[in-house]
Amino acid sequence: MVGMNSTAAGDGATGRGRPRGFDRDAALVQAIRLFWERGYEATSIGELTRAMGVRPASLYAAFGDKKSLFEEAVAAYGRTPPGAFLDIAFAEEPTARGAFSRVLHEAALVYADPAHPAGCLTISAATNVTPQDAGILAFLRDLRNRNLARFEDRLRTARATGELPADTDPHAPARYFATVIQGMSQQARDGATQAELTRVAELALAAWPSATAG
Amino acid sequence: MVGMNSTAAGDGATGRGRPRGFDRDAALVQAIRLFWERGYEATSIGELTRAMGVRPASLYAAFGDKKSLFEEAVAAYGRTPPGAFLDIAFAEEPTARGAFSRVLHEAALVYADPAHPAGCLTISAATNVTPQDAGILAFLRDLRNRNLARFEDRLRTARATGELPADTDPHAPARYFATVIQGMSQQARDGATQAELTRVAELALAAWPSATAG
DNA sequence: CGATTTCTTGAGCGATCGTTCAAGAAAGAC
DNA sequence: GTCTTTCTTGAACGATCGCTCAAGAAATCG
Structure with missing residues (x-):
C-alpha cells in the first residue's frame, strides 16, 4: 500500500519524517488531465482528490x-509534448516559415489527439471564471499574449534576416496565426479530427506574408 | 416603484393576478450580459438577481x-446584432465570397466592440463546465457545429452555381473559417482591438478557394 | 364588496464549495 | 528505545451554490 516517494520535486526533502504515501508526479498528471478537460473552476477539490488518490x-x-x-x-x-511543441518547433526550425508551418501542423495532431483531452490547456482552462478567480484568468491570458509576442518577434527577425520582404508588418500575421491556433483548439474540443485540423493548418498557411505585402 | 409590465413574452398573460413588478426583457438583457462575460457556471443566481433587480x-x-x-x-x-450578424450577412450577400468576407469583417467589429462583453456568447459561455451541466456544453457546441454545417452548405452552393471551381472541397474551407472566427472571439477576449481583428480577417481571406484548388 | 389569481418578500432548504484541524501513523535522529 | 518531524486520516469549518416555501401584496373577476 505504501508507494514510493516522488522522484524529484522542489520540496525541502531531507528524508526526515513520514514519507509521502503517494507519487507526487503521478498525482500531478491526474490534476493536469482534469484541469485540461474541465478547466479551473469546474474542477473541484473533491474530483481532484478522487482522481489523484489523495485525501x-x-x-x-x-x-x-x-x-x-x-x-x-x-x-x-508546459513540459509535456502537448504543451511544449511550440517552443520546440521555434527552437529547432531554422526558418520562420518552417517554424509556423510546423507549429500549425503539430497543433492539428496534438489538439485532436484522442490520447488526452482535446485542445490546449492554456487556451481553454480559464474561459469561464468567477470574479474572485480573475487572477487565474489573467495568468493564462498573459501566457497566451506572451506567445503572441513571440510570434511577432519571430516574424520581425525573419524580416531582418531577409526571409520576409522589408515592408512586412509582423504584427498582423502574428495575431492571425495566434487566432488560427486558438481556433484550432476550440475546434478540436468541438470534435474536429486530426485530418480536418491538418487541412485547416494548410489553408491557414496561404496567408503567409511573402507574395503580397500588406 | 411598480414598473410597467413586459412588452410581449410568451407567458399566458391574460392580465389576471398581480402584475410583474419588473421589466422581463430588460432583466433578460442583464442576464445576457453576465452570461456573455463570465459564462454559464461562473454566473451565480445571486449575481443574476442583483444585476436583474429581482429576487x-x-x-x-x-x-x-x-x-x-x-x-x-x-x-x-441571437436576435441582437452581435448574435445575428452571421445570419444577416448570409441572407443578404449574393456571393459566397462576399458573405464570408462580410462575416469576418463584421466579426472583427462585433467581437471587439467595447460597448458589450468581448467575443461571442455562443463560443465562450460554456467552455468550463461541471459534468452535471454537460447538457449546456452540448447545447452550445451543437449551435456552433450547426454554423459549421451552414458554412459548408454555402460553399457547396457556390460550387454548384459556378462561383467556385468544380473541384473545390467545401468541407475544409468551412472548418477553416469556423476556426478563424472562433479564434477571433478568443483574441477579442484577450484584448485584441477592432483594427487588429480586421487585419486578421483580411489575412484569413487569403485562403479563399479560388486560385489554387485543394 | 369578496373571491381568485399572480407576483413579491424574506427566510431557509440540502448540497457542495475550498479549506483546515486534531489525532494517529510512519519514517529518521539520538 | 524515545524524540522529533512529516504525512495521513476523518471530521468538520463557514460560505456559497441552485432552488423553494409560506405569507403578504396587488391586480382582475364576479
Whole structure:
C-alpha cells in the first residue's frame, strides 16, 4: 500500500519524517488531465482528490491551495509534448516559415489527439471564471499574449534576416496565426479530427506574408 | 416603484393576478450580459438577481431554472446584432465570397466592440463546465457545429452555381473559417482591438478557394 | 364588496464549495 | 528505545451554490 516517494520535486526533502504515501508526479498528471478537460473552476477539490488518490489534507500539504496546484499543473503541462511543441518547433526550425508551418501542423495532431483531452490547456482552462478567480484568468491570458509576442518577434527577425520582404508588418500575421491556433483548439474540443485540423493548418498557411505585402 | 409590465413574452398573460413588478426583457438583457462575460457556471443566481433587480423567487417564477434562463438568454442574444450578424450577412450577400468576407469583417467589429462583453456568447459561455451541466456544453457546441454545417452548405452552393471551381472541397474551407472566427472571439477576449481583428480577417481571406484548388 | 389569481418578500432548504484541524501513523535522529 | 518531524486520516469549518416555501401584496373577476 505504501508507494514510493516522488522522484524529484522542489520540496525541502531531507528524508526526515513520514514519507509521502503517494507519487507526487503521478498525482500531478491526474490534476493536469482534469484541469485540461474541465478547466479551473469546474474542477473541484473533491474530483481532484478522487482522481489523484489523495485525501484533501494531503493534497493541501503537498501542493498548497487550489490556485497553486493549478499553476504547478500548468507548468508541468508546459513540459509535456502537448504543451511544449511550440517552443520546440521555434527552437529547432531554422526558418520562420518552417517554424509556423510546423507549429500549425503539430497543433492539428496534438489538439485532436484522442490520447488526452482535446485542445490546449492554456487556451481553454480559464474561459469561464468567477470574479474572485480573475487572477487565474489573467495568468493564462498573459501566457497566451506572451506567445503572441513571440510570434511577432519571430516574424520581425525573419524580416531582418531577409526571409520576409522589408515592408512586412509582423504584427498582423502574428495575431492571425495566434487566432488560427486558438481556433484550432476550440475546434478540436468541438470534435474536429486530426485530418480536418491538418487541412485547416494548410489553408491557414496561404496567408503567409511573402507574395503580397500588406 | 411598480414598473410597467413586459412588452410581449410568451407567458399566458391574460392580465389576471398581480402584475410583474419588473421589466422581463430588460432583466433578460442583464442576464445576457453576465452570461456573455463570465459564462454559464461562473454566473451565480445571486449575481443574476442583483444585476436583474429581482429576487430569486421572482426570477424562478419568470424564467424557470438557471438552465432555462440561459437558453432563453442565448435565444435573445441571437436576435441582437452581435448574435445575428452571421445570419444577416448570409441572407443578404449574393456571393459566397462576399458573405464570408462580410462575416469576418463584421466579426472583427462585433467581437471587439467595447460597448458589450468581448467575443461571442455562443463560443465562450460554456467552455468550463461541471459534468452535471454537460447538457449546456452540448447545447452550445451543437449551435456552433450547426454554423459549421451552414458554412459548408454555402460553399457547396457556390460550387454548384459556378462561383467556385468544380473541384473545390467545401468541407475544409468551412472548418477553416469556423476556426478563424472562433479564434477571433478568443483574441477579442484577450484584448485584441477592432483594427487588429480586421487585419486578421483580411489575412484569413487569403485562403479563399479560388486560385489554387485543394 | 369578496373571491381568485399572480407576483413579491424574506427566510431557509440540502448540497457542495475550498479549506483546515486534531489525532494517529510512519519514517529518521539520538 | 524515545524524540522529533512529516504525512495521513476523518471530521468538520463557514460560505456559497441552485432552488423553494409560506405569507403578504396587488391586480382582475364576479
